Amino acid sequence: METFPLFPPRASALASRVDILFFSWLALAAVVATAIFLLIVVFAIRYRHGARVDRMLAPRTERLHRSHWIEAAWIAIPLCLFGVMYVWGAVLYYDNESAPANATPVYAVGKQWMWTLEHTGGRREINELHVPAGRPIKLVMTSQDVIHSFFLPVFRIKQDVLPGRYTTLWFTATKTGDYHFLCTQYCGTDHARMIGHVVVMEPAAFGRWMAGGIGQETMATRGAALFRQFGCSGCHAAGASVHAPGLEGLFGKTVQLQDGSTVVADERYIHDSVLLPRKDITAGYAPIMPSFEGQIDEAQLLDIIEYIKSLRGDG
């Protein structure tokens, strides 16, 4: 470990791009700051009280004319420079906003004061995240209680994790190793202990690690069991006597609601339909579903969502 570390390791492709932006900013700031600083020092010495120098100002009209040009220049130059830097930062941000379609999802739940991470294959981790190098990984995150934030300094990314909704964060790790992830949104007493490790592995090693979970079920299998355990299947399974919307092939579809609007059936829609069933009522169905608020926790809900995703339907 270096004694005076200056920069965190770069362990993703994005990290280098962010660092280049940072160094460009540093260079620009250093040039401007040095120029201003030198001007102040030079003026302060040259025009110090008592120094014998020419202090005569040009005639008023000439002076005004010149100062207008000077001021116009130092309005225009920062505007242009800032414009360039703005576009650069914004494009990089926009490019990384949505994960590529082939990204492997990993589900994360933050709660005071720990992180639970779950792979679709069923392997669960606490304050640890194993990922393969070279493959895009997409974290789908929610919070059980307050707002947290998932920060991976070596990948130069972070995203707040909110209760009641899903946010995503994606990266492609390029360097194997063991790095920190940290909670950066203050979340109460042990906020500073909400730290974990991301372990970036060679794909083959990752495959072995993944297979190492003993007797594990996939998230969808666990979700199917929960689906029966909480009685969801009593109404939503095929052939149930209660008039409830079927769930086969639901995920990703557009749903027509009672009030005439439509909504895409994504993670948040399913989440809210379970916990806040009166929020979005499907057209043609009576609002008879009870809320499961306080009975199903966020990790279980993710299993159920994964199960519903797996119901491809016949079409």
Added chain:
Amino acid sequence: MPVRATYLNAGFSLWSWLSTHDHKRIAILYTISVTLFFFIGGAAATIIRLTLISPSGDLVSAETYNKLFTIHGVVMVWFFLIPSIPATLGNFLVPLMIGARDMAFPRLNLTSWYIYVLGGLFTIGAMIAGGADTGWTFYTPFSTMFSNSRVIAAVAGVFVVGFSSILTGLNFIVTIHKMRAPGMTWFRLPLFIWTMYATSIILVLATPVLAMTLALIVFERLLGVGVFDPALGGDPLLFQHLFWFYSHPAVYVMVLPAMGVASEIITCFSRKNIFGYRTMAFCILAIAVIGFLVWGHHMFVSGQSVYAGMVFSALSFLVSVPSAIKVFNWTATLYKGSIAFDAPMLYALGFVGLFMIGGMTGLFLASLALDVHLHDTYFVIAHFHYIMVGGSVMAFLGGIHYWWPKITGRIYPDRWARFAALTIFVGFNLTFFPQFILGYLGMPRRYHQYPPEFQVWNILSSAGASILAVGYLLPLGYLAWSLRYGARAGPNPWRAKGLEWQTPSPPPTDNFAATPVVTEGPYAYSATAAAHG
């Protein structure tokens, strides 16, 4: 020899102070109270820096640490920085600088101070009752549904003190509009008055939004009305929008007055008219207006839409342009001046340098992809301390030194004052520069303990803080000394141009024997005359 009547010898009883309507005496009341709060907030900061010397955070428990940074933030923001320059120097100087005998509403002015004290008592009461652990930002749903601390008492203190800000702002706006001396046109106003005007507009428009937001916290926490907590059907991001709609403009409440002070000092000690007076005035207004439209830059990783992020980023770059222009214009003002390095000038030049670094690092944070990495790390802490402590506190101290002879009628020992200015400048940089590095390395803010690789920079920062603390204690000593032993100042020891220097020091209760008539701009200095004279 008969004693000349001044505002200071107009009455000596405690009651004569507590019932005064004189803007100058109210300014003194505010100065004493904000100084007290500065040292309360500073004491909290001291324990924070001591705790952070070790990565395991041994000095205090996590609960205590969280309460300490909450106290530090709440006290420094609402009980020191926001009232610091406006309520002390502003109260003292606004009528004097525009040639008026008092504020437009002297009783309202005193009321503001009493409201400030009431808010302060609530806050101190909340601390004694156990303190709050939410951070000064009170983010929901933590503050409403999860924190087990004295959130409502802390919120009440901030709610109350907001009304003091609103009333002071209102008073300044009316005073500046209606009570200018004959000949004191808008473009003959000292830039300090322009900054007081812009600040007042922000206070009057933004503070009510804070009051509503804080009231909503109490409704949700006390009555379970679902506004912010999703479990009650609320939206936690709504709180952040409302909070920053106030709290970002509030940053300009802290820094605009500092810019005003720097403009007064730099012109006086370089014997030069300000470079680009009108541009400077319009920049002040531009900062105040655009400052209302950038709040979303606190939320780039909050889950707000990426398009909102792009708009807020662009506006944040835009608001930095007038600030940059001001730095250039101060520098240009020095050109062909006759520059003296008395203590106020050292503070003012220190302000320009530190504000520039704070401003430029703000651009790093406005840059979207960089903010994703830097948000909520120590980089942000370093950035805003450069603006608020390096900038605002430096200028506040510069202003106190510059107008001290006017306020007290006494001269302080300049050698000590220059020594203090240098100590603060050095101590400040040693404290906060390492935090930029910590931030880029990835150390999150509000961490009671941290991974050991961050330790070396934390030790350097804490060591710097000890120098900074000495720097802040020094003025207490020599300024107090000057009250009794300092030489008499005379009306205008700096040979400065403002109207406040045309009346005796300390001024009489009515400010001016005869209403002054203004015939020239505020900075009609001549460097050539000064150099030969």
